[in-house]
Amino acid sequence: MTIETERLRERVAAELLRTRDRTALLTDAVDDGDLTRQHSPLMSPLVWDLAHVGSQEELWLVRDVGGRDPLRPDIDELYDAFKHPRRDRPSLPLLTPVEARRYVAEVRDKALDVLGRAPVDDGRRLVADGFAFGMIIQHEQQHDETMLATHQLRVGAPVLTAPEPPAAPAPVAGEVLVPGGPFTMGTDTEAWALDNERPAHQVRVPAFWIDRAAVTNGQYTAFIDAGGYDDPRWWSPAGWDHRQAAGLTAPGHWVRDGDGWAATTFGRTAPVVADEPVVHVCFWEAEAYARWAGKRLPTEAEWEKAARWDPATGRSRRYPWGDETPQARHANLGQRHLRPAPAGAYPDGASPLGVHQLVGDVWEWTSTDFHGYPGFAAFPYREYSEVFFGPDYKVLRGGSFGTDRSAVRGTFRNWDYPIRRQIFSGFRLARDA
């Protein structure tokens, strides 16, 4: 066995452990009632996410990579996200919290055994570079962020705590010009990149301006105060329909506080902080704000060029700050803080052109529908991305304070319906040059 193989095994084992610690924190913080209850029809009961994480790990690592016998073939169907919509999941005969915890622990024992014995590279693409393990680590982290969003929707005394995010050493505002020309979008070399991030391809992007920071609560409040929610001029027809039907008047979790606004964050209500990015806005709200401000949302290609293109070399970086994996000083990721940080709080994470906080804090809506790149090939299963391609979903980029560092990159693509805002979603603005 080579030293590289041994290093990869150690890294995978450490990531599996670190990820499971987060899952345990999210599921041990509440009692069994809160684990089995549905906190919103948009979300699964937390105990479903927990066992679903184990079920995917069993399918891909134990059965497929390891070639082992199934542990619980009888429950595959219960935890297949395509068989039962979220709103129906509480009425299924799910594993109890005790059973779910035991199941995920048994699966993990077997997965670690597979990691220790099976070759990390047996010629199968699924196995090369630890991809299957990377996919399952990212899958669990994605569900951890989903469970964090469920915690935000839960009513009751706060159960999660974390230090406040760092302050900004200097405020960041304004915009930068990104020169026109081609850049490399997507990747062929990022080992754990998922199918929709591939292949790398050249995209010619005309020159554009992009804001150095995401739109803040203070800026967004000016839109509300200017009557933005009551003026159909700023909204697309579909956006206005939704604004009317859903009765939108402010971002999710905002409540009136005298003349101003407060927001409820994981059970604690406090005045909205003016220089933090706005969060819990849907695509239609982002689009309306942009039109009111005389700008627009960036396209997905513009966002990625701003985040990855290095003007000195012309190559695309892994992250805005370079190729180094995210450290605490680069970005607000991984639930280290329970809210986005103020604009300018991560100068070490800025891009070469001076665009801040592209990674972390809030997912950023782009104007682009979710599609496969030229040459896309579904891998290893169509239901990860391909079945969502089309006009129904908008792409979000960059990850939020609730996204793990192993589950986001300069190439990472998230997607959701334009009406959704239970996710940690915000936006930044762009305009034509």
Ligand code: AVJ
């Ligand atoms: C990439 C966040 C859109 O949660 O719906 C989880 C990730 N896929 N289990 C989702 C995912 C399968 C996915 N998103």
Ligand code: FE
């Ligand atoms: Fe899943």
